[in-house]
Amino acid sequence: MTKLKALNGFKDIVPGEVELWQHVENTARDIFARFSFSEIRMPILEKTELFARSIGEATDIVEKEMYTFVDKQITMRPEATASLLRAYIQHGLHVQKPVQRLFTIGPMFRHERPQKGRLRQFHQMDVEVLGASSPRVDAELMAMGALLLETLGIHVSLEMNSLGCPDCRPGFRKVLLDFIKERHGVLCDDCKRRSTTNPLRVLDCKNPVCREQVEEAPSIQDHLCDGCSEHFTAVQEGLNQLGVPYSLNKFMVRGLDYYSRTTFEFxxxxxxxxxxxxxxxxxxxxxxQLGGSRNxxxxxxxxxxxxxxxxxxxxxxxxxxxVIDLFVVGLGEAASEFVFSLVHVLRKTGMQAAMDHxxxxxxxxxxxxxKAGARFALIIGENELAEGMAVLRNMESQEQEEIGIGSNLEDISTLLVEKI
RNA sequence: GUGGGUGUAGCUCAGUUGGUGGUAGCACCUGGUUGUGGCCCAGGAGGUCGUGGGUUCAAGUCCCAUCACUCACCCCA
Structure with a gap:
């Protein structure tokens, strides 16, 4: 029989590792709560159309990376924003509150070749603010992200750019295309392809030759319309005011079609x-665009x-x-049977108790x-059972004392809660 | 989809010019203490050497194929 294993790009999170995940999630939930975010949970399957319409038909994600049940036209979500907005629109959440602050944590699926830090099932913590246009919200959101990462002890840098809006981006695109055309011959093959599919992508190519060429490229920051320009400036002022370090990166582009104005990466x-x-x-x-209200x-x-x-x-x-509170040792069949009942009563009172079976x-x-990290051990052998007592040992100090135990398990439990 | 690397115990890894699978480390079990943990000591268990073929008297080692994993490109969190 062939060994059964998890699929390539899919990972188990086993004890010893899962604690770290819980720590990250708990820290995030705490910080999100401080910033008034509510949790929302969406299904993992959605109509394929939802992602095609939001992420963009021509993006790599939609074109070749989605897990789609072709016959049913449904897809396992490759990211959370589209699903979250679908839920937001479906339940009319804008009516309940003009500004909704939502977060969600869960698995996403993309059929890419796995590598370090990239899996086919991966997990995201996703935060969205809907109904707020103020640049302060942009700054606040980045500040929250920075605070979370700092709290976790993760050192990153924040980079920001503006992608403009439908009013000003086409103009910049034309300027950029002209620039690219002049150097088309020296660019790498990928960039030659990009110059027709998504010219902005040429800006963040990793190829050293392209990098050098692109060094002198026009900056979108110089081609923003008045509205976008004001917004961009205000976001920076907001970050300065909150003391969040960041740097501007005119080469930063985002892969999903729906972005406008502020974009950022940690x-x-x-x-x-x-x-x-x-x-x-x-x-x-x-x-x-997804059928919700305008503006x-x-x-x-x-x-x-x-x-x-x-x-x-x-x-x-x-x-x-x-760490657990108490490990109850039972020696011999009669004592083990007694311990079996006692441990259950202890657990019902809220104690973390364990025993050997x-x-x-x-x-x-x-x-x-x-090994269980017990703070105390309670030893009950045949002798103790017969004499109505037990030995309570402090595992750290190694001190032990005899305690009297009757047949009433609740009484023993009460006594132990006092002692421990 | 493209390119590189690696597959030996549950995990991390030795294994020489081809000559019997390692007293290896971590973890596990038992004992050293008639009923007391960590440290130490002794013992034990655990393997189709990824799989299939080939060369050879002989293959973990060389050759071919295949699968898996992994890193990178593309792209992205």
């Missing part, structure tokens, strides 16, 4: 080829959880040893208690 150099641990931006036309601006970003975890793991081996020796059970 960047690291410690993840191999994967630079972005988080990225996002404004998408003012998207709600309307509902939006902005949001996503953090890649696997990437955060990788960074935390390589920054320091932080081990969170498990294999009838092992005292020494072995003490080892288990130690």
């Amino acid at each position: 960047i690291t150099t410690d993840l191999g080829a994967q630079a972005a641990v988080g990225a996002g931006g404004r998408y003012d036309g998207l709600v309307e 509902v601006p939006g902005i949001g970003f996503a953090l890649g959880m696997e990437r955060l975890i990788l960074l935390l793991q390589q920054q320091e081996e932080l081990s969170t040893p498990n 294999e009838g092992r020796s005292l020494k072995s059970q003490m080892k288990q208690a130690n």
Whole structure:
């Protein structure tokens, strides 16, 4: 029989590792709550059309990376924003509150070749603000992301750009295309292709030759319309006011079609080829494009959880040893049976209690208690059982005392809660 | 889709010019203590050497194929 394994690009998160995930999630939930975000959870399957309409028909994600049930026209979400907006529109959340602040945490699916920090099922923490157009919200959101990463102890840099809007981007695109045409011959093959598919992408090519060529390229920041320009300036002022360090990157482009104006990335150099641990931006036309009300601006970003975890793991081996309250040792069949009942009563009172079910020796059970991180061990053998007492050992101080135990388990439980 | 690297115990890895699979480390079990954990010591268990073919008296080692994993390109969190 062939061994069954998880699919390529799909990973189990096992005990010892899952604690780190919980830590990241708990920290995020705490910070999101401080910024008045509410959680929303959406299904993983959506109509294929939703992603085609939001992310863009011509993007790599939609063209070749989606897990789609072709016969049913449904797709496992490759990102969260589209689903979240669908839910927002479907439930008329804009009516309940003019500004909705929402976050969601969960798995996303893209059929790419896996590599470091990139999986086929990966997890994102996704944050969106709907109905707010103020540049202060852009700054506030970036400040929240920066605070979360800082709280987690992850060192990144924040880079920002503006992609303009449907009014000014086409103009810049033309200027850029002219610039590219002049150097078309020396650009790499990928960029030759990009110059027709998505010229803005040429700006962030990693090829050294292209980089050099593009150094002198026109900056979109010089071609913004008045509205976009004012917004861009105000976002920077907001970041300055909040003391959030950032740098402007005129080469930064985003891969999804829906972005407008502000875009940003939290960047690291410690993840191999994967630079972005988080990225996002404004998408003012998207709600309307998906059939929602007009003039509902939006902005949001996503953090890649696997990437955060990788960074935390390589920054320091932080081990969170498990700790329990009490390990109850039972020696002999009669004592074990008694302990079986006692442990359950202890657990009902809220105590983290454990025992051995294999009838092992005292020494072995003490080892288990130690490994489980028990603060106390309660030893009950045949003698103790007969005499109505037990030995309570403080595992750290090694002090032990005899306590009287009757047949009433609740009384024993109460006594132990006092002692421990 | 394209290119590179790696497959030996649950994990991390040795394995020489081809000559019997490692007293290796971590983890696990038992004992050293008639009923007391961590440290130490002794012992034990654990393997189709990824899989299939080929060369050879002999293959973990050389050759071919295949699968898996991994890193990178593309793209993205």
